Amino acid sequence: MLFYLNIADALFTAGVIYPVLIRFLLVKCGFEIAVRWFTGLVGLTALLAWLLAVPNPEHIFRKPEKWSKLAVWVDMDAFRNPAFNWFTAGVCFMFFGFYAIFFNLEDVSHATHLSLPSHHSY
Helix, strand or coil: HHHHHHHHHHHHHHHHHHHHHHHHHHHHHCCCHHHHHHHHHHHHHHHHHHHHCCCCCCCCCCCCCCCCCHHHHHHHHHEEEEEEHHHHHHHHHHHHHHHHHEEEEEHHHHHHCCCCCCCCCC
């Protein structure tokens, strides 16, 4: 359960906090200073995640004979599992549905004058 809460927190931070912060900083401080502050914040949160992450001591680390083999990076047995295939297809179609919203909503709201008056498309 804690794993899912951490993912939800990370999605909220990266999906909501970062974009809102960069928009306000761009308008208030300008591009160069906004990028510096944003880089510092992302670096700080990444450092906190790195410092607070604790590996599972029960995890067995399997060191492969050759790192260049395809089986090291891709589990081909997973593709024989119908549940995995349906899950992968579902996630793929879900992101195709979100693609239009994520990348076009801002432009459509700006073009139809539904966005804030001080909003600039970057």
